[in-house]
Amino acid sequence: MKILVAGGAGYIGSMLVPALKEKNYEVDVADFLWFGNHLPKDTKIINKNLFDLDQKEFKGYDQVIFVAGLSNDPMAEHSPKQNFIYNGALPSYLAFQSKKMGVKKFIYACSCSIYGYTLDKSFDEESPVTCGYPYGLSKFEGERVPLLLQDDNFSVITLRKGTVGGFSPRMRTDLVVNAMFKSSILEKKVTVNNPAIWRPVLDIRDCVDAYLKAVEADSSVNGAFNIASGNYTVGEIGNIVREEVGKKTGKKIDLETKNIPDFRNYKVSIEKAKTFLKFNPKYTVQDTVNHLFENLEKIGDLGNERYSNIKVFQKLERE
Numbered sequence: 001m002k003i004l005v006a007g008g009a010g011y012i013g014s015m016l017v018p019a020l021k022e023k024n025y026e027v028d029v030a031d032f033l034w035f036g037n038h039l040p041k042d043t044k045i046i047n048k049n050l051f052d053l054d055q056k057e058f059k060g061y062d063q064v065i066f067v068a069g070l071s072n073d074p075m076a077e078h079s080p081k082q083n084f085i086y087n088g089a090l091p092s093y094l095a096f097q098s099k100k101m102g103v104k105k106f107i108y109a110c111s112c113s114i115y116g117y118t119l120d121k122s123f124d125e126e127s128p129v130t131c132g133y134p135y136g137l138s139k140f141e142g143e144r145v146p147l148l149l150q151d152d153n154f155s156v157i158t159l160r161k162g163t164v165g166g167f168s169p170r171m172r173t174d175l176v177v178n179a180m181f182k183s184s185i186l187e188k189k190v191t192v193n194n195p196a197i198w199r200p201v202l203d204i205r206d207c208v209d210a211y212l213k214a215v216e217a218d219s220s221v222n223g224a225f226n227i228a229s230g231n232y233t234v235g236e237i238g239n240i241v242r243e244e245v246g247k248k249t250g251k252k253i254d255l256e257t258k259n260i261p262d263f264r265n266y267k268v269s270i271e272k273a274k275t276f277l278k279f280n281p282k283y284t285v286q287d288t289v290n291h292l293f294e295n296l297e298k299i300g301d302l303g304n305e306r307y308s309n310i311k312v313f314q315k316l317e318r319e
Helices: 013-022 073-078 080-100 134-149 176-186 204-216 234-249 271-276 285-294 309-318
Strands: 002-006 026-030 044-046 063-066 105-111 117-123 155-161 163-165 189-192 198-203 223-227 230-233 254-257 265-268
Touching (some): 002 013, 013 026, 013 204, 073 134, 105 204, 155 204, 204 223, 204 285, 234 254, 234 285
Parallel strands (some): 002 063, 026 044, 063 105, 105 155, 155 223
């Protein structure tokens, strides 16, 4: 099988591409390389803006995986225009071109952020989408057109992922578990802005497994799937990170709790993914923290600005 991973040089792609190669798939990456290149040396890279991909460049691929776009709320708030272009229009364009050139499956990286703010209800894929902010809106927009294009010859799977955490060669420290890990190591403190807020979190190894399951799924399996390792309150995450890092380092890690309002509060059900994709997450937040700790030497300087997507984005704008 031949697979094109759009945006495959990012945080998730840098773990996903090697995993696909281990399965003996032929994998190419199309990426603007905003965050550098941390992929296996033999990976073919089409280094260009994804809107500039020629139609013929989709020919010969069996599947296209979309893990590109702006990756979080700070980037979306900073540039709503580019957010809607790269999260909404770009996947629609790539899905359209993919189908036209005979690609059989399109897999889209969506987000649980589309659910917005809910109370103590666990949302499934049939629950209403209530987000009113740029990032969640653009991710929902980005999944709608590919799903409309689905037919007997073009399978479409969108993975509504929880907040990913853990080590990647293209590291990020601007995700909730990773950010708390960073502050616990550098400042001996974990800050929790709102302990009662719910988040579905996703260990990056479970995330990669979800994509592998989507790749391997029968063509009859289509639609949106919630993907998470578990639902936690931000307070629970803070306590886990503090305890795990404290045990690993033998040092006291303080916990600072604030009560800052948050426009995101949601937890999700993954029963559909368990049933149809055979997705069964293996990792807890404790496992994610240990994964980060085990790779601390590879990560190097946790305070490096290249580990923050918004800071890299702003630097690119200045240049």
